[in-house]
Amino acid sequence: MLKLPGLIDPHVHLREPGATHKEDFDSGTSAALAGGFTLVLAMPNTKPPIFDASTLDLALAAAKEKARCDYAQFVGAGPDNADQVAALADKAAALKMYLDKTFGELRLDDMTLWQLHFQKYPKQYPIVAHSESRSMAAAILFAAMYDRPVHIAHISLREEVLLIKAAKERGIKVTCEVCPHHLFLTAPLPPPVLRTPSPIFPENGGGLGGGRGRFEVRPRLAAQKDVDALWANLDVIDCFATDHAPHTLEEKDSEKPPPGFPGLETALPLLLTAVDDGRLTIDDIVLRSVTNPRRIFNLPEQPETWIEVDEKAEYEIKAADQFTRCGWTPFEGWKVKGQVIRVVLRACEAFKDGKVLVPPGYGQNVRAW
Ligand code: DOR
Numbered sequence: 001m002l003k004l005p006g007l008i009d010p011h012v013h014l015r016e017p018g019a020t021h022k023e024d025f026d027s028g029t030s031a032a033l034a035g036g037f038t039l040v041l042a043m044p045n046t047k048p049p050i051f052d053a054s055t056l057d058l059a060l061a062a063a064k065e066k067a068r069c070d071y072a073q074f075v076g077a078g079p080d081n082a083d084q085v086a087a088l089a090d091k092a093a094a095l096k097m098y099l100d101k102t103f104g105e106l107r108l109d110d111m112t113l114w115q116l117h118f119q120k121y122p123k124q125y126p127i128v129a130h131s132e133s134r135s136m137a138a139a140i141l142f143a144a145m146y147d148r149p150v151h152i153a154h155i156s157l158r159e160e161v162l163l164i165k166a167a168k169e170r171g172i173k174v175t176c177e178v179c180p181h182h183l184f185l186t187a188p189l190p191p192p193v194l195r196t197p198s199p200i201f202p203e204n205g206g207g208l209g210g211g212r213g214r215f216e217v218r219p220r221l222a223a224q225k226d227v228d229a230l231w232a233n234l235d236v237i238d239c240f241a242t243d244h245a246p247h248t249l250e251e252k253d254s255e256k257p258p259p260g261f262p263g264l265e266t267a268l269p270l271l272l273t274a275v276d277d278g279r280l281t282i283d284d285i286v287l288r289s290v291t292n293p294r295r296i297f298n299l300p301e302q303p304e305t306w307i308e309v310d311e312k313a314e315y316e317i318k319a320a321d322q323f324t325r326c327g328w329t330p331f332e333g334w335k336v337k338g339q340v341i342r343v344v345l346r347a348c349e350a351f352k353d354g355k356v357l358v359p360p361g362y363g364q365n366v367r368a369w
């Protein structure tokens with residue numbers, strides 16, 4: 001049995017308030033524990049979005065009652081809330097800015113609206129930017145102009161990882177994360193094939209079942225050259241993040257499929273399979289799933305907290321075994337090697353042999369410590 005520190009996921013969507021049929025703090029943090037995560041940072045694109053004191057209270061009240069693992073809640077940058085969110089910084093995970101189109105209402109198109117947030121948000125916390133390609137270049141320019149940390153969410157393209165590499169070499173305070181689905185899947189082949197080959201595990205990959213909506217995710221699944229560039233430049237990538245974005249199968253197979261994949265329960269097994277494959281080391285995982293997110297987001301250490309994994313255990317990923325409420329996974333049927341057996345959170349056995357053992361409300365807001 002391999003003992004590791006409890007993992008931190010700096011990017012999850014737990015859908016509370018507003019869409020608890022997809023997920024809530026209970027089901028989402030159960031999924032986190034089952035996946036080896038003891039601390040998750042929850043995104044603010046809920047209904048209503050979390051963008052001021054009263055909506056932050058709303059999310060934190062739900063989390064306090066229902067979360068089973070530890071957490072912190074992001075606030076979102078809106079067109080006229082720079083002062084308000086800056087005043088909430090010590091209570092929030094960090095500030096999230098949506099600079100590209102995605103799920104939810106929090107999108108800032110006008111760059112003059114970015115400036116106030118970059119000026120005002122306290123520099124001991126990063127601004128997390130959902131920014132793809134050229135808007136990412138703009139976010140990096142803002143990091144340089146305001147000399148403050150910016151964390152780029154879910155990078156997926158070759159041009160992005162190379163841009164961040166160049167920015168880091170010039171001393172700009174930029175960090176980034178990558179999601180397992182951008183490391184293990186490529187864009188689907190054109191219809192009617194509808195399968196997404198895995199560039200990494202030829203025996204895995206394949207159809208996701210259902211229709212095209214299953215493949216929808218932002219940023220989109222990318223090309224082989226992009227996946228190759230992410231793997232070749234892992235030293236540029238600071239964090240692994242799931243971007244756990246549950247939507248129900250009914251929604252994914254509808255006329256207007258929302259983008260997003262669940263990821264909390266598949267991330268570590270996939271990464272451990274890559275370790276078995278010689279592509280990664282355990283230290284690579286700990287650095288990107290514990291040490292770096294803790295430093296970048298200024299998170300406290302969780303005392304007496306660890307996970308135990310069986311590196312040799314082989315099993316098949318099945319949505320039916322998951323705790324997420326969304327009821328599916330893009331990795332259905334994948335054979336993985338490496339299983340979470342036990343999770344100890346603040347001296348309490350929180351997960352063992354497939355069962356979550358701590359009640360709703362056991363999880364704590366680490367920003368309240
Ligand atoms: O695919 C995505 N889904 N990308 C995002 O940025 C948002 C997320 C969601 O909330 O569903």
Ligand code: ZN
Binds near residue numbers: 011013043243245
């Ligand atoms: Zn996201």
